[in-house]
Amino acid sequence: QTVVTQEPSFSVSPGGTVTLTCGLSSGSVSPSFYPSWYQQTPGQAPRTLIYTTNTRSSGVPDRFSGSILGNKAALTITGAQADDESDYYCVLYMGGGISVFGGGTKLTVL
């Protein structure tokens, strides 16, 4: 079974830029996987940030952006703020109705 891979953890300085990635254990991510990204803080339900690779969900600040970088989907946060410290999950559509979550990245802003 294909595994969706994410960095377990990342850190960024306030005001800095960070790029989180979402890959496959076998193969490359393309727009046909409809990558989406979610932010989750402790005790809360996930919040949708990005869908179809690079479309921001309603109300999401434009410092969040999505793209394909090389063979992975990517979430870039530009001008990181303290309240961006969260867990970030990507989801890939595998076809046949199946969605798979990545393991998540814990982002620290310090």
Next chain:
Amino acid sequence: QVQLQQSGPGLVKPSETLSLTCTVSGDSIGTYYWSWIRQPPGKGLEWLGYIYYTGSTNYNPSLKSRVTISVNTSKNQFSLKLSSVTAADTAVYYCARRHGGVYYFDYWGQGTLVTVSS
């Protein structure tokens, strides 16, 4: 505004069946796809499956033999049943709306912690 309200017991005994319901308001359940997702304590998210209002379903292959998702269009609700639970099924369970054509989750329930314990 679309809201998903979850209900169901927070404690289930081992080998029994976990049952949760998600009530949708602000939208007809006769559109989109309706999913269940879970998150064990301290771990990541796992997609369990979805249902369309017609009753068509699709499940995570790793849980397919134990998961059943059903829909009640008259009540604008959909439900999850997970059979033969063990401690490994202890998790926060979320219901969510998924777009059919672009495959992302846009509205989420509040989450329900279900503990499997005798």
